[in-house]
Amino acid sequence: MANGSVVGSTTSSGRVRSAFKSGTPARVHHNPFDDVLEQLERAAEVLQPDRDALEPLRHARRQVVVSVPVMMDDGHLRMFEGYRVIYDNSRGPGKGGIRYHPDVNLDDCKALAAWMAWKCAIVDIPFGGAKGGVACDPSKLSVGELERLTRRYISEIFDLIGPTVDIPAPDVGTSPRVMAWVMDTFSMKKGYVEPGVVTGKPIALGGSGGRLEATGRGLLFVTRETLRRVGRDLADSTVAIQGFGNVGSNAAKLLHAAGSRVVAVSDVSGAIYDPHGLDMPRVQAYYRETGQLRGFPGTQLLDNQGLLRLPVDVLLPAAMEGQINADNAAEIKARIIVEGANGPTTPEADEILTRRGVLLVPDILANAGGVVVSYFEWVQDRSGYFWRESEVNERLEEKMVAAFDAVWATKEKFEVNTRTAAYILAVDRIIEARSLRGLYA
Numbered sequence: 001m002a003n004g005s006v007v008g009s010t011t012s013s014g015r016v017r018s019a020f021k022s023g024t025p026a027r028v029h030h031n032p033f034d035d036v037l038e039q040l041e042r043a044a045e046v047l048q049p050d051r052d053a054l055e056p057l058r059h060a061r062r063q064v065v066v067s068v069p070v071m072m073d074d075g076h077l078r079m080f081e082g083y084r085v086i087y088d089n090s091r092g093p094g095k096g097g098i099r100y101h102p103d104v105n106l107d108d109c110k111a112l113a114a115w116m117a118w119k120c121a122i123v124d125i126p127f128g129g130a131k132g133g134v135a136c137d138p139s140k141l142s143v144g145e146l147e148r149l150t151r152r153y154i155s156e157i158f159d160l161i162g163p164t165v166d167i168p169a170p171d172v173g174t175s176p177r178v179m180a181w182v183m184d185t186f187s188m189k190k191g192y193v194e195p196g197v198v199t200g201k202p203i204a205l206g207g208s209g210g211r212l213e214a215t216g217r218g219l220l221f222v223t224r225e226t227l228r229r230v231g232r233d234l235a236d237s238t239v240a241i242q243g244f245g246n247v248g249s250n251a252a253k254l255l256h257a258a259g260s261r262v263v264a265v266s267d268v269s270g271a272i273y274d275p276h277g278l279d280m281p282r283v284q285a286y287y288r289e290t291g292q293l294r295g296f297p298g299t300q301l302l303d304n305q306g307l308l309r310l311p312v313d314v315l316l317p318a319a320m321e322g323q324i325n326a327d328n329a330a331e332i333k334a335r336i337i338v339e340g341a342n343g344p345t346t347p348e349a350d351e352i353l354t355r356r357g358v359l360l361v362p363d364i365l366a367n368a369g370g371v372v373v374s375y376f377e378w379v380q381d382r383s384g385y386f387w388r389e390s391e392v393n394e395r396l397e398e399k400m401v402a403a404f405d406a407v408w409a410t411k412e413k414f415e416v417n418t419r420t421a422a423y424i425l426a427v428d429r430i431i432e433a434r435s436l437r438g439l440y441a
């Protein structure tokens with residue numbers, strides 16, 4: 001992923017460098033699929049859709065669990081568990097990332113796949129929602145083990161993916177390099193080159209210019225539009241960002257370049273803080289060199305909870321689920337939260353924040369830049385004609401601003417918070433597609 005931060009770069013010992021520290025994976029304290037159902041319910045209370053139209057949205061269309069045997073470097077076989085879920089495909093083929101993380105499980109994949117379905121509907125691209133992953137810690141796998149795990153996992157779900165069926169992409173713990181193995185495995189089994197089966201590929205294999213930075217760039221546009229609605233702009237705002245992987249580091253870089261004062265960033269090992277603003281190009285160079293943020297000169301070291309409580313204009317969680325929860329929501333001082341990660345705020349925290357007047361821009365809108373450019377990548381692969389990066393970025397801005405405007409108009413129409421507005425918009429668009437198609441057989 002970006003900045004050589006995770007899988008795809010190797011350490012001097014030949015192990016894969018990962019987002020997680022060995023033995024300290026991020027814990028998820030709740031079931032994110034419960035959050036999906038609760039958030040859906042809140043939207044339904046306002047939208048009042050027909051009961052029969054709503055019911056299918058409470059269920060994943062297809063859930064697959066596979067065993068993935070991998071020959072390890074020490075000559076022993078090890079079994080891993082892999083998943084792939086298509087939540088809804090009424091608007092188009094499934095679309096969603098592949099996550100490699102020790103905590104990956106079926107309910108996580110269901111939640112993430114549902115969020116992908118809502119997200120694709122909000123940015124109005126012709127995809128449904130999907131997600132998958134393998135429960136593993138990529139920091140403990142060699143490059144060879146990671147490649148064998150990827151190839152076997154893709155072989156196990158081969159019949160279930162394809163450019164018109166379900167199109168994977170990178171997520172936590174996977175990278176363009178992993179996507180190259182996905183593309184190669186699928187193409188070898190088909191007998192022809194099929195770049196459109198997966199997005200987030202290296203440029204040399206049909207990847208799109210701008211894809212690596214797309215989620216961060218989308219966050220930049222959404223943060224800019226949100227600040228505008230409250231009479232502020234990027235140049236007079238302070239920002240704290242949790243997570244320094246693809247999403248967090250690119251958002252930090254782009255917000256800094258746009259004039260915002262990025263005062264804190266963090267990775268799994270902690271946060272660095274400078275109230276005068278961090279020099280992001282220097283922070284990124286330091287991170288590339290050392291693989292950590294800790295120790296960056298002239299900064300205060302905080303833990304991740306400390307970062308979440310900083311007095312900033314914009315808080316941008318870009319790490320894992322459930323980070324803003326009932327335990328810390330009352331102490332968050334930011335007036336605006338822009339969700340870079342998927343599901344970083346629990347429904348209880350959402351209620352507390354809404355009561356406190358915090359303006360929260362939900363994940364399914366805020367971090368949709370990645371899937372928008374994934375869509376552009378798929379279009380380019382399928383037409384065999386590639387666009388300039390500036391063209392990709394312009395089209396991304398157009399899509400993100402249109403989606404932001406649509407969610408904001410829904411928020412004002414129904415007098416709800418931004419998350420419920422985003423859900424209402426998504427659910428309405430999916431129900432419309434389902435009802436136009438009708439019930440098959």
Ligand code: NAD
Binds near residue numbers: 019248319341343
């Ligand atoms: P990544 O693996 O590149 O980076 C994750 C970052 O989070 C790392 O810096 C890691 O150190 C940090 N982290 C992990 N656990 C943490 C914890 N408990 N506290 C603080 N930091 C922690 O992942 P990514 O691709 O940047 O994805 C981050 C989030 O954004 C995920 O929720 C993912 O689903 C979501 N997302 C990613 C994309 C994309 O295009 N990559 C698109 C949309 C949403």
